[in-house]
Amino acid sequence: MLAVGDSTRLEIIFHTKRYKSKITKRPSIQTNEGPPNKHVQIISQVTDRPDSTYPIIIQPYKLDLSQFSEKVIKKKKFMITNASDQKLEISLISMPDDLFKIKLPKSIKPGKSAKGELVLRSEAYGDSFEKSITIEVVGVKDKEATRFSIPVKRSLHVAKITSPQKPGSEKKKTP
């Protein structure tokens, strides 16, 4: 229920599975406003060759911030390679600001690579999630825009720390 003037977020989560083409999904929202239902639409170009995309190649193409020990993995670096013959300008389109920050190169010259960095916010140290970052690259010559989404995953595999037993609380062994 949304009171007049209120707002809420609707998160659409899409698993790409073994798709290998352009995929469009159109979830519908039914409200007491009445028919017709409203829709949101997501479009993606699922690729089985993420290591040879064009005009950029992102390595690694998935970022994993999963934690297997007490040490928090706070940062992940990735490399963006310009595989085209023109300078590319890079901009951030979408990402969950509450979980992490991102550093992106503003532009990359043809044939060159540049580093990007994802930094986990301290508020998200205790969280497990599967999110993504969407960036857009625009060729300075042809002005053609291409989007890329980088999946970002974090799962916590740290064993729960059990509190030590209080003295005298041990059970006595019966002879």
Added chain:
Amino acid sequence: MLLFKRMKLVFCAAGLALLWVASALSAPRLTMPETAFDFGYVPQNATVSHVFWLYSTGDDTLKILSIKTG
């Protein structure tokens, strides 16, 4: 005195009528500034997500009854 009573009755009736019209005309309204999102290239076997914002911009409470995957 009688005129005053009649006027009071007329004003009450008009007020009630206005309330009825207002409630009959009030309607919920869903507004979405963004209705489509392009992820671009996405690798296989991965999960991506995007947040759309829903706003209640009518003059009655908006109820989200169901969301069906497309």
